[in-house]
Amino acid sequence: MLKSTLIRAAEAGAAVMQRYFQGEFKISEKEGINNLVTEADHESEKAIFEVIKNDYPDHYLLSEESGEIVMDSTYKWIIDPIDGTVNFANGIPLCCVSIALEQAGEIILGAVYNPFINEFFFGQKGWGATLNNKRIHVSQQTAVGKACLVTGFPYTYLDEPNGPLEVFSRLIRGGVPVRRIGSAAIDLCWVAAGRYDGFYEHKLNAWDSAAGFLIVNEAGGRVSDFTGAAYDPYQPHIVATNGKIHDELVAVINGRHATLIK
DSSP states (O other): HHHHHHHHHHHHHHHHHHTTSOOOOOEEHHHHHHHEHHHHHHHHHHHHHHHHHHHHHHHHHEEEETTTEEOSSSSEEEEEEEEEEHHHHHOOOOOOOEEEEEEEEEEEEEEEEEEEEEEEEEEETTTTEEEEEEEEEOOOOOGGOOOEEEOOOSSTTTTTTTHHHHHHHHHHHTTEEEEOOSSSHHHHHHHHHSOOOOESSOOOHHHHHHHHHHHHHHTTEEEEEEEEOOOOOTSSOOOEEEEEEEEEHHHTTTTTTTTTTO
């Protein structure tokens, strides 16, 4: 039942995205620079809530647009109704619905659905990860210097020591291709599918990463914070890899890998 609710909620949110995509809708700014929210974000969230609340009216909800709807429950749904809102607002089809289910502090289910390229990623704790119902696995790359990576950039503290620009510069000056597509949830899923060998980002929220984090783990990868410790979606730093390059990428991020430091 939980899995069914998750899938139907993701599909409901995606249907709203498809209805609004490349049409006319209201766009406003939240706090911060280029922190957009659209009419479609709110309508997608509403559709997702309706599915979940119909099946589980007593469950806790955490969503990007509405914040926390606290309930006395061990279950928490962590929702991003549109991850990649800037892409969505500009008609770029790299955006998705991301929903995770946490039980007693552990992520047990995750779904990331991009309806524009028909990719539905799903993960279940202990059961593996799939793309459109086919099992997926991380890549086999063993060296950061030969890896294809992906990242995102916050609009704050760009120039901090070992911050987003410094780490990016370190990697590209070392000849490592680093992509940026604008949706952390998709980034994580594409690591899980073996398209990227690793992903890192300096500032994410739980709704950006919770579902993708589980999907990477269930595809055989590894996810941590910037120290290499077990990942907690409620702190901002993330490194997600195929596992084979993980320690090396953590070292590069922290300025401890001499061969890539320029």
